[in-house]
Amino acid sequence: MVQDLLLPILKHEQKKSGYISEAAIKRISIQTGIPVSRIFGVATFYSMFHTKPQGKNMIEVCHGPSCHLNGSFNVLKSLYKSLKIKPGETTKDKKFSLHTCSCIGCCDKGPAMLLNGKQYTLLDETKLKAIIKKCRS
Amino acid sequence: MISLKINNIDVKGKEGDMILDVAKRYGIDIPHFCKNDRLERIGACRICVVEAKGQQKLIASCCTPIREGMEINTHSRRVMEARRTNMELLLANHDLNCVTCKKNLSCKLQRYAEEMMIDEITFSGDKRLYEVDHSSISIRRDNNKCILCGQCTRICNDIQTVNAIGIQNRGFHNKIAPPFGMNMHESACVNCGQCVIACPTGALTEKSDIQGVIDALRSDKFLIAQTAPSIRATLGECFGMPPGTPVTGKMVTALREAGFDKVFDTDLAADICIIEEATEFIKRFKENKDLPLITTCCPAWIKFGEQFFFEELHHMSSCRSPQAIMASLIKTYYAEKIGKKPEDIVLVDIMPCTAKKFEIKRPEFTGEADFVLTTVELGKLFKLLNVDFINLEESDFDNPLGESTGAAAIFGHTGGVMEAALRTAADWLTGEDLKEIDYKKIRSMDTLKEAELTIGGKQIKACVVHTLGEARRLLEQIRQGTCPYHFIEIMACYGGCIGGGGQPLPTDKERLIKRTKALIDEDEHKDIRKSHHNKSAIKLYKEYLGDFGGKKAHKLLHTEYYKRDYV
Ligand code: SF4
Ligand code: SF4
Ligand code: SF4
Ligand code: FES
Numbered sequence: 251m252v253q254d255l256l257l258p259i260l261k262h263e264q265k266k267s268g269y270i271s272e273a274a275i276k277r278i279s280i281q282t283g284i285p286v287s288r289i290f291g292v293a294t295f296y297s298m299f300h301t302k303p304q305g306k307n308m309i310e311v312c313h314g315p316s317c318h319l320n321g322s323f324n325v326l327k328s329l330y331k332s333l334k335i336k337p338g339e340t341t342k343d344k345k346f347s348l349h350t351c352s353c354i355g356c357c358d359k360g361p362a363m364l365l366n367g368k369q370y371t372l373l374d375e376t377k378l379k380a381i382i383k384k385c386r387s
Numbered sequence: 388m389i390s391l392k393i394n395n396i397d398v399k400g401k402e403g404d405m406i407l408d409v410a411k412r413y414g415i416d417i418p419h420f421c422k423n424d425r426l427e428r429i430g431a432c433r434i435c436v437v438e439a440k441g442q443q444k445l446i447a448s449c450c451t452p453i454r455e456g457m458e459i460n461t462h463s464r465r466v467m468e469a470r471r472t473n474m475e476l477l478l479a480n481h482d483l484n485c486v487t488c489k490k491n492l493s494c495k496l497q498r499y500a501e502e503m504m505i506d507e508i509t510f511s512g513d514k515r516l517y518e519v520d521h522s523s524i525s526i527r528r529d530n531n532k533c534i535l536c537g538q539c540t541r542i543c544n545d546i547q548t549v550n551a552i553g554i555q556n557r558g559f560h561n562k563i564a565p566p567f568g569m570n571m572h573e574s575a576c577v578n579c580g581q582c583v584i585a586c587p588t589g590a591l592t593e594k595s596d597i598q599g600v601i602d603a604l605r606s607d608k609f610l611i612a613q614t615a616p617s618i619r620a621t622l623g624e625c626f627g628m629p630p631g632t633p634v635t636g637k638m639v640t641a642l643r644e645a646g647f648d649k650v651f652d653t654d655l656a657a658d659i660c661i662i663e664e665a666t667e668f669i670k671r672f673k674e675n676k677d678l679p680l681i682t683t684c685c686p687a688w689i690k691f692g693e694q695f696f697f698e699e700l701h702h703m704s705s706c707r708s709p710q711a712i713m714a715s716l717i718k719t720y721y722a723e724k725i726g727k728k729p730e731d732i733v734l735v736d737i738m739p740c741t742a743k744k745f746e747i748k749r750p751e752f753t754g755e756a757d758f759v760l761t762t763v764e765l766g767k768l769f770k771l772l773n774v775d776f777i778n779l780e781e782s783d784f785d786n787p788l789g790e791s792t793g794a795a796a797i798f799g800h801t802g803g804v805m806e807a808a809l810r811t812a813a814d815w816l817t818g819e820d821l822k823e824i825d826y827k828k829i830r831s832m833d834t835l836k837e838a839e840l841t842i843g844g845k846q847i848k849a850c851v852v853h854t855l856g857e858a859r860r861l862l863e864q865i866r867q868g869t870c871p872y873h874f875i876e877i878m879a880c881y882g883g884c885i886g887g888g889g890q891p892l893p894t895d896k897e898r899l900i901k902r903t904k905a906l907i908d909e910d911e912h913k914d915i916r917k918s919h920h921n922k923s924a925i926k927l928y929k930e931y932l933g934d935f936g937g938k939k940a941h942k943l944l945h946t947e948y949y950k951r952d953y954v
Contacts, residue, residue: 287553290566
């Protein structure tokens with residue numbers, strides 16, 4: 251089924267362009283015959299896909315139950331303080347994008363997050379400040 | 388035959404029948420949201436759960452087939468508790484502004500909540516807050532009232548193949564919307580309203596024009612109403628009458644009581660439409676040019692064609708829809724006749740359909756019809772103005788735009804336009820007044836129907852489709868040059884206009900058949916059953932329009948189509 255091909259196609263597009271643009275969805279629709287509204291639905295369903303351009307650094311804060319209990323909301327608060335963005339948003343200078351994600355397997359060392367795919371654990375405000383500073387320099 | 392017990396009653400059903408459908412046949416109503424007889428059963432809402440003896444889990448009755456010896460309980464304690472929990476979860480995330488909701492008193496969510504005696508919601512949590520989408524001319528989308536049953540998107544995608552809306556995001560942020568954050572107006576929506584009649588809640592409703600009409604009725608303008616062929620077969624349902632009760636005479640009286648100065652019959656325009664279309668067909672048939680010819684009474688189909696099949700638009704008849712023909716005649720011929728300026732006349736169209744709201748706003752029809760009210764809106768207007776509909780005397784349409792034939796009466800159901808056109812075309816091609824005028828084969832509810840007639844050794848192949856998915860298949864054939872037909876009728880709505888997006892709910896197949904029968908009865912009881920025998924229409928051509936398909940007729944009764952970009 252052509253529908254089964256959609257996920258790999260979207261993955262490829264995400265990897266190639268960093269996000270799945272409107273133009274890309276329209277192109278894929280013409281190539282596969284799958285309606286735009288459905289492709290958009292799939293692209294917005296999976297958290298691994300983004301439909302807007304993303305910042306250079308991708309932060310994904312775990313909001314699994316364990317991290318939640320360990321204060322993942324404080325991580326988001328601290329990040330808001332330094333970056334002025336909420337989950338789903340990108341900084342104006344296009345340097346950072348912030349998302350939440352489901353469990354990344356660091357339950358013993360929460361709260362945790364991924365920065366460009368790399369794990370950072372036992373987060374607190376000081377640690378986060380240092381991480382952001384490093385990315386900015 | 389399979390035997391089983393439902394609530395201790397012995398029942399029987401066929402292999403493959405679902406529990407819910409068998410129960411219904413025996414008068415047991417199991418609540419359901421996501422089940423829609425026109426769609427695959429997906430078992431999403433779980434409100435239809437029942438208990439089967441010996442089975443641990445509750446089962447979704449809409450998509451579980453019956454088995455020999457089953458013992459089903461549709462209202463056991465466990466079932467009622469589970470259903471209640473499901474309902475409460477839906478309601479916990481609902482805005483619950485019933486009194487100001489358009490679906491108030493016709494909403495399924497509200498009805499079930501009442502039947503299950505839910506007087507308190509024990510869950511609490513964040514509620515979604517969405518902006519209401521007022522952008523479309525025809526449809527209002529309010530995600531705050533959506534229970535995510537998915538019927539609208541499946542109708543729009545699978546049946547209509549318009550794909551204007553889809554399900555997006557996940558979890559709490561799940562919602563129904565056009566892609567890329569577009570609003571309904573910017574989307575590919577063709578305004579058919581089939582999603583509106585599928586929606587069990589107030590999330591999708593027609594855009595209301597009632598206030599505008601009331602203001603006009605209270606002004607010093609000259610008010611005219613025209614009523615489409617299908618309204619007389621459905622309006623009674625708004626007042627609790629059985630489906631298929633014809634209410635033509637009461638409807639006319641009620642419109643007068645509401646304050647309209649004249650009430651004209653769109654059926655007359657339907658007869659004129661047939662005269663023009665049959666003229667066009669015979670010309671093309673004789674020249675063997677631009678065939679098949681496709682009817683253009685349905686504005687949802689026209690927008691669909693303009694978006695998806697621009698290259699094939701020359702197959703569309705240039706003839707306006709009956710609504711637009713009547714509007715044109717009222718603002719030209721009739722205005723002149725009564726010595727009024729067109730802008731001093733307010734024309735209100737009573738239509739079965741949300742797409743007609745879009746049609747009157749097409750730039751080429753500027754200054755013609757002023758408002759469209761759907762059947763449901765007209766029912767509401769009468770209630771608002773305290774018109775005692777049920778007890779009204781009957782009365783006739785006004786002249787000179789009030790006479791119609793049996794051919795026009797059947798415009799309201801699928802196959803009717805084709806049947807009417809064939810009656811006229813066959814007479815004209817043979818030069819006789821044919822007695823055989825019933826084309827019963829194209830009256831059924833099948834979504835693709837064919838008729839053939841042989842005239843002077845030549846065969847005419849006609850085809851009737853309803854639903855836009857079926858239309859898409861035909862148009863693709865035309866594109867590839869494999870379409871065998873000469874003449875095609877397309878209606879966007881299942882069942883034709885009697886199943887339009889503005890008709891009273893519920894619109895299911897059973898009701899559609901009853902509504903169809905009302906129109907066929909009207910046709911059979913008319914003395915004149917062919918459009919070209921309509922005396923008022925013929926007089927109008929003599930006095931004002933000139934030749935059939937002539938220059939003036941073209942100017943006033945025909946139109947053009949455009950390429951439309953879509954997403
Ligand atoms: S959709 Fe139904 S339950 Fe919701 S506010 Fe409207 S009437 Fe009430
Ligand atoms: S009105 Fe018709 S085209 Fe528009 S969203 Fe509803 S089903 Fe789709
Ligand atoms: S808009 Fe209506 S039909 Fe569509 S998913 Fe929501 S409740 Fe169901
Ligand atoms: S009606 Fe059966 S699961 Fe929705």
